[in-house]
Amino acid sequence: MDRQDGVIARLEGVTKQYEVGDAIVSALKDVSLDILEGQFVVLLGPSGSGKTTLLNMIGGLDVPTRGQIWVGGSEITNMNEASLTMYRRKQVGFIFQFFNLVPSLTAGENVEMVAELTGNKRNAIPALRSVGLGDRIGHFPAQLSGGEQQRVAIARALAKGPSILLGDEPTGDLDYETGKMILGLMRRINRSENATILLVTHNVAISRMADRVIRMRSGEIVEDRAAENPIHPEDLEW
Numbered sequence: 001m002d003r004q005d006g007v008i009a010r011l012e013g014v015t016k017q018y019e020v021g022d023a024i025v026s027a028l029k030d031v032s033l034d035i036l037e038g039q040f041v042v043l044l045g046p047s048g049s050g051k052t053t054l055l056n057m058i059g060g061l062d063v064p065t066r067g068q069i070w071v072g073g074s075e076i077t078n079m080n081e082a083s084l085t086m087y088r089r090k091q092v093g094f095i096f097q098f099f100n101l102v103p104s105l106t107a108g109e110n111v112e113m114v115a116e117l118t119g120n121k122r123n124a125i126p127a128l129r130s131v132g133l134g135d136r137i138g139h140f141p142a143q144l145s146g147g148e149q150q151r152v153a154i155a156r157a158l159a160k161g162p163s164i165l166l167g168d169e170p171t172g173d174l175d176y177e178t179g180k181m182i183l184g185l186m187r188r189i190n191r192s193e194n195a196t197i198l199l200v201t202h203n204v205a206i207s208r209m210a211d212r213v214i215r216m217r218s219g220e221i222v223e224d225r226a227a228e229n230p231i232h233p234e235d236l237e238w
């Protein structure tokens, strides 16, 4: 894969099958896709359509049954387990619905722990400042609101300096206003740092802020379109 063409992630003929008893579930069927650096991509689709499976493949959390995946110039589908662990640790920023912070560590320590793994410990405090939490560094997750906890999780992802940020329903557990604030933050990071973001959601309204909208059904991409005029997250309504 050639980074010169601006492609940060490429999937070629990716198929994922799960064996469940005697049955085979095809979660992804021959999916091919290029994601460009700096794109804000929203991935939509009904429950069970393969969104999380696709995200997990790109994030190196699971491996395809067939097909190839490149991220940031390296093919991850031919990596051994040790290289794949390093890839997950250093190259991918994960933002989940339920924040996944360590309750016994402060906000600062939660970010530092991950930043340290990637050799970027000095990034931790600036990352927290960049999400507006410079004054919450010593707070524990239980002392933070849901929106603040998600901002810590975003800071933790950013502190790695990842090739791609992967969000799985990152606003799914937040109220309307807080959800919009988190989307606004993600958009700001995308625009100001040219961060590539792939965001999975059930919420069709969120697709109006995307540069590109991909829709899945039954393990296949059924629509892939560039958005002409993405709107500001503040103006989203649902």
Ligand SMILES: Nc1ncnc2c1ncn2[C@@H]1O[C@H](COP(=O)(O)OP(=O)(O)OP(=O)(O)O)[C@@H](O)[C@H]1O
Pocket (backbone or CB within 6 Å): 018, 019, 020, 025, 026, 027, 045, 046, 047, 048, 049, 050, 051, 052, 053, 054, 202
């Ligand atoms: N570990 C697994 N073992 C067996 N089947 C699985 C496994 N993970 C996912 N599947 C199946 O693969 C299909 C795609 O699942 P996936 O979680 O990717 O869908 P999704 O679009 O993210 O759904 P949701 O919006 O509900 O999270 C589903 O039919 C699901 O049941």
